[in-house]
Amino acid sequence: MDTINRETNENGTNGGLNKTNSLEEFYAGCGILVTGATGFVGKGLLEKLIRMCPRIAAIFILIRPKTNETIEQRFKKLIDDPIYDAIKAKRPSALNKVYPVKGDVSLPDLGLSREHRNLLLEEVNIVFHAAATVRFNEPLHVAVNVNTKGTARIIELWNELKHPISFIHVSTAFSNANLYEIGEKVYTTSLKPSEVMDMCDQFDKNSINLMEKEILKTYPNTYAFSKNLAEQILASKCKDLPVAIVRPSIIGPSLEEPCPGWIENISALTSTFVLIGRGCATAIRGMREVRLDLVPVDFVIDMIICTAWHVTLHRDHEVKVYNCTSNACPFKWGQLIDAILKCSTEMPLNDTLWYPDCSLIANRYIHRVLCVTPRVLPAVVIDIFLRLRGSKPIMMKLLKNGNKLFSSVKYFTMHEWTFQKDNCSDLARKVKMFNDSDMVKLDLRAMNWEKYVAIYYMGIRKFILKEDFKSTARQRLSRLYWIHQITKMSGITILLWIIYCIVY
Numbered sequence: 001m002d003t004i005n006r007e008t009n010e011n012g013t014n015g016g017l018n019k020t021n022s023l024e025e026f027y028a029g030c031g032i033l034v035t036g037a038t039g040f041v042g043k044g045l046l047e048k049l050i051r052m053c054p055r056i057a058a059i060f061i062l063i064r065p066k067t068n069e070t071i072e073q074r075f076k077k078l079i080d081d082p083i084y085d086a087i088k089a090k091r092p093s094a095l096n097k098v099y100p101v102k103g104d105v106s107l108p109d110l111g112l113s114r115e116h117r118n119l120l121l122e123e124v125n126i127v128f129h130a131a132a133t134v135r136f137n138e139p140l141h142v143a144v145n146v147n148t149k150g151t152a153r154i155i156e157l158w159n160e161l162k163h164p165i166s167f168i169h170v171s172t173a174f175s176n177a178n179l180y181e182i183g184e185k186v187y188t189t190s191l192k193p194s195e196v197m198d199m200c201d202q203f204d205k206n207s208i209n210l211m212e213k214e215i216l217k218t219y220p221n222t223y224a225f226s227k228n229l230a231e232q233i234l235a236s237k238c239k240d241l242p243v244a245i246v247r248p249s250i251i252g253p254s255l256e257e258p259c260p261g262w263i264e265n266i267s268a269l270t271s272t273f274v275l276i277g278r279g280c281a282t283a284i285r286g287m288r289e290v291r292l293d294l295v296p297v298d299f300v301i302d303m304i305i306c307t308a309w310h311v312t313l314h315r316d317h318e319v320k321v322y323n324c325t326s327n328a329c330p331f332k333w334g335q336l337i338d339a340i341l342k343c344s345t346e347m348p349l350n351d352t353l354w355y356p357d358c359s360l361i362a363n364r365y366i367h368r369v370l371c372v373t374p375r376v377l378p379a380v381v382i383d384i385f386l387r388l389r390g391s392k393p394i395m396m397k398l399l400k401n402g403n404k405l406f407s408s409v410k411y412f413t414m415h416e417w418t419f420q421k422d423n424c425s426d427l428a429r430k431v432k433m434f435n436d437s438d439m440v441k442l443d444l445r446a447m448n449w450e451k452y453v454a455i456y457y458m459g460i461r462k463f464i465l466k467e468d469f470k471s472t473a474r475q476r477l478s479r480l481y482w483i484h485q486i487t488k489m490s491g492i493t494i495l496l497w498i499i500y501c502i503v504y
Contacts, residue, residue: 022435026309028055030165031123035105035154036131037061038078040264041170041251044301045128047083047258050094052305052439058097060120062131064104064111075100083258105131105150110157120157125165126308129154132170136221136268136408140212141200147226149197152233159237166242166308169234173249173293173325173419175227177411178218183420184321186235186245191215193229220411235319244311248300248324249293249419250412253459255452256441257298261459268409269294273460275405276337277344279354279480280398283370284406286360286413288334293325293417295444296452300324302440303424310427322427323419331449333413334360339453348477349461350470353382353398355477355484360413 020026032049036042042061049059061078063071079095087094101120104111112120131154133146151169158167176187200208212222219225231245253263263270275281303324311320337360344356361367383393428442461467 020309020434023305023309023431023439024053024055024436027053027126029057030125031057032059033062033120033124033127034059035062035127035129036170038063038074039130039132041248041297041300041304042128042130043078043081043083043264044254044258044262044297045130045304046098047087048298048301048305050084050098051087051258052436054091054094056097058099058123060099060101060124062103062105062110063100064106065102071100071102083262086258105153106146108153110153112157117157121160122162124161125163127154127158127161127167128170128304128308129168130170130304132223132227134223134265134267136223138222139208140215140222140226141208143222143226144196144200144229147223148193148229148233151230152237155234155237158243164242166244166312167238168304168308168311169230169243169245170304171227171231171245171247172224173247173323173417174220174224174412175231175247177220177224177415177417179417180415181418181420182323184323184423186231186319186321187228188232189225189228193232196229221408231319231321238319240315240317241319242312242315244307244320244322246300246304246307246322246324247419248303249295249326251297251300252294252452253296253456253463254298255296255455257301261455261462262297263456263459263463266464268405270460270464271405272409273340273457274349274465275398276340276356276358277349277457277460278352278398279344279356281358281406283359283361283367284337284413285362285364285367285410286333287362288332288337288360290333290413291327291330291416292333292336292412293327293419294331294336294452295324295326299441299444302442303427306427306431306440306442310423310430314426320423322423323421324424325419325421326444326447327417327419327421329445329447329449331447335449336453339450340457342450343454343457345477347457347461347469348473349465350467350473350476352473352477352480355480357484362414 027049034042034046034049037046038061046059046061049056061075063074063078065071066074069077079098084095101116102111102113103116109117129151131146131150133143135143154169155167158164173182176182179187196211199211203211215222215225219228234243234245250269251267252269253261272281272284303322307322314320337358341356341358344352348356359370361370386393424442431437431440431442461469
């Protein structure tokens with residue numbers, strides 16, 4: 001295998017990198033390791049690297065076997081994804097450079113065999129660590145094991161590489177959500193990472209739950225907290241090394257690549273789109289004027305790819321941090337809800353259950369009334385009708401799941417953050433000098449957010465719901481509109497009658 005083996009200068013930086021004229025040239029001959037390649041960001045990163053950098057020597061992807069799937073089956077499923085069709089058509093042998101490696105970040109020594117570990121140590125130059133559990137409500141000990149200890153295990157591997165170039169850790173912009181002005185630096189917590197990891201290993205379940213409750217008084221969820229701990233481990237173990245942390249905010253579907261609207265995972269925001277589109281959401285706790293920090297996945301991937309180059313030439317004594325966010329071009333939650341409602345009525349989903357009508361309500365008491373009252377009676381009636389037809393009742397379950405979901409995103413609809421982006425700005429300026437700078441998008445200031453919401457909505461329909469638009473959906477929506485109006489008028493009439501009875 002064509003392993004990169006250039007001489008390093010006295011600072012430990014690859015001397016030839018200063019003469020690089022393109023990103024493709026930087027990656028030529030390199031061995032890459034990607035963790036989380038079966039996830040949303042990891043899959044997109046793999047596709048872009050193969051498409052943009054044909055001279056990469058090899059890409060190793062860490063894959064954990066599942067109960068009902070071997071790594072070979074998971075790998076085949078991965079490379080058979082339609083997003084690789086264009087690459088296969090142009091370069092049929094391109095995916096031959098991708099090698100699955102059996103491993104798991106949640107296991108000691110990454111669950112690697114001695115043979116595979118030695119292979120990676122010899123052949124890998126650049127590591128992209130994107131593996132994580134992204135569930136907000138993950139038990140603390142699980143989130144810490146995967147996101148925190150998993151990162152420590154990957155660092156141990158990288159520190160043993162024979163020819164290292166750079167290490168990129170994908171974190172989250174909300175790893176410090178307890179702060180509202182967030183710089184491009186690593187912040188510490190009152191509990192040290194080593195203390196939390198030891199407690200998760202040694203304490204009983206009840207003690208861990210008590211610790212989790214205390215942590216959640218400061219942090220929005222265990223995901224953000226465990227990512228913060230991982231950043232601290234990087235900061236303590238990787239000083240003076242070409243190691244970077246990329247912090248994306250809420251990641252949405254692709255804007256352009258590999259195709260507009262491409263999306264894989266059903267995140268909290270995506271579920272919000274679906275629930276509003278189907279008419280299952282009447283009110284969300286939040287403020288219309290609060291900024292929403294949303295970034296397309298292809299923007300995140302381009303930032304990650306460019307960061308691997310940038311940190312090799314512009315490393316600091318501390319681990320370099322890149323806030324991959326959109327706050328330079330603000331978009332507000334109220335605008336998002338309005339845009340979703342517009343899409344939901346112009347191109348309704350085929351299985352719309354009620355006419356889409358949703359509001360952002362800041363007051364908790366008004367919210368409680370509005371998120372339950374308008375839908376409970378219709379939901380009960382529909383469920384009774386479904387039972388009579390011999391079908392499974394779903395409306396009340398949808399309402400409960402929706403309220404649970406909106407409870408998990410309340411923190412983000414009620415708060416906003418300002419992110420410093422000096423490193424990202426410097427990276428974008430320098431990448432413009434490359435011959436292939438047009439291959440990456442690093443600036444969202446010209447973003448048309450309403451158009452992007454329409455792309456997001458289309459992507460959900462195509463990749464998540466896997467449905468084509470049917471003309472009958474408009475007829476269905478028209479009927480639901482009149483039912484909705486009649487229900488509203490009936491509700492107002494009953495309310496006025498109650499007030500009349502009380503007063504007189």
